[in-house]
Amino acid sequence: MTFAAALTERTRRLQTRLCVGLDPRPGAYRDAAHLRAHTLDVLEVTAPFAACVKPQLAFFEALGLPGFALLEEVCAAARLLGLPVILDGKRGDIGSTAQAYAQGWLSGPHAGDALTVNPFLGFGTLTPFVEAARANGGAVFVLVKTSNPDQADLQGGGVSERVAAEVARLGAGEEGEYAGVGAVVGATHPRDLAAFRALMPRALLLLPGLGAQGGAAAELAPAFHPGGTGALASASRAVGYADGLDVTASREAARRLRDELNAALG
Numbered sequence: 001m002t003f004a005a006a007l008t009e010r011t012r013r014l015q016t017r018l019c020v021g022l023d024p025r026p027g028a029y030r031d032a033a034h035l036r037a038h039t040l041d042v043l044e045v046t047a048p049f050a051a052c053v054k055p056q057l058a059f060f061e062a063l064g065l066p067g068f069a070l071l072e073e074v075c076a077a078a079r080l081l082g083l084p085v086i087l088d089g090k091r092g093d094i095g096s097t098a099q100a101y102a103q104g105w106l107s108g109p110h111a112g113d114a115l116t117v118n119p120f121l122g123f124g125t126l127t128p129f130v131e132a133a134r135a136n137g138g139a140v141f142v143l144v145k146t147s148n149p150d151q152a153d154l155q156g157g158g159v160s161e162r163v164a165a166e167v168a169r170l171g172a173g174e175e176g177e178y179a180g181v182g183a184v185v186g187a188t189h190p191r192d193l194a195a196f197r198a199l200m201p202r203a204l205l206l207l208p209g210l211g212a213q214g215g216a217a218a219e220l221a222p223a224f225h226p227g228g229t230g231a232l233a234s235a236s237r238a239v240g241y242a243d244g245l246d247v248t249a250s251r252e253a254a255r256r257l258r259d260e261l262n263a264a265l266g
């Protein structure tokens with residue numbers, strides 16, 4: 001089953017639209033073993049409320065080699081829990097280098113099921129990522145309108161809409177309910193969601209910024225299709241560090257966010 005199909009099946013079966021972000025901050029732990037144990041615990045306790053999991057590569061890269069080992073463990077544990085994995089790497093480069101990124105993160109030993117990608121170098125540079133995702137039944141999430149306030153410096157003036165049109169074009173010929181080419185649109189831009197939903201009718205929308213960045217579940221309904229599919233709202237700190245390192249608090253935060261998203265959909 002493709003990433004898009006597996007994710008949508010899980011959303012329907014478990015009635016959850018929550019993506020749990022794993023952003024393990026080294027400063028929060030005594031040592032690497034403590035970080036590892038807490039990260040795997042957060043994954044396990046939140047899995048029943050999650051549609052998917054999104055490890056942020058920066059935090060694993062920051063740990064050096066042990067970070068790569070932990071990332072592999074996280075991906076393996078997620079698979080055992082039935083959770084599709086989105087690697088948040090925001091990769092993008094000239095085509096030949098993009099090909100290496102795509103090999104590493106969408107088909108190599110550390111590969112996830114999906115990867116976030118940056119279109120800044122041009123639409124043609126997305127091709128290696130899209131091809132690798134297709135070959136592996138995976139997906140890419142192209143940055144369309146990011147959650148940060150200063151996104152408008154470069155993404156304003158119609159740029160986000162142009163990227164959205166390219167996302168729709170890239171996914172147009174694919175079979176299945178949702179394409180393997182999705183889009184990132186910040187949960188912090190609720191007023192724009194309906195327009196992006198319309199511009200990319202078959203794209204999965206990843207909505208980061210829930211919680212710590214001010215995104216509110218109650219405002220995200222326009223990103224979804226009738227029946228509550230087609231989008232995922234993502235929270236990292238608000239789940240992983242809901243109350244310090246208390247994993248019971250993480251589980252309850254995931255449960256609450258899942259419920260709030262469902263309530264928003266009526």
Ligand SMILES: O=C(O)c1cc(=O)[nH]c(=O)n1[C@@H]1O[C@H](COP(=O)(O)O)[C@@H](O)[C@H]1O
Pocket residue numbers: 021023056088090116145146147148184185186208209210211212213234235236237238
């Ligand atoms: O691609 C992402 O997930 C992403 C895109 C975006 O526009 N904004 C954004 O915050 N993210 C990532 O989502 C996570 C947000 O973390 P929290 O603010 O703690 O929920 C971080 O790992 C960010 O790198």
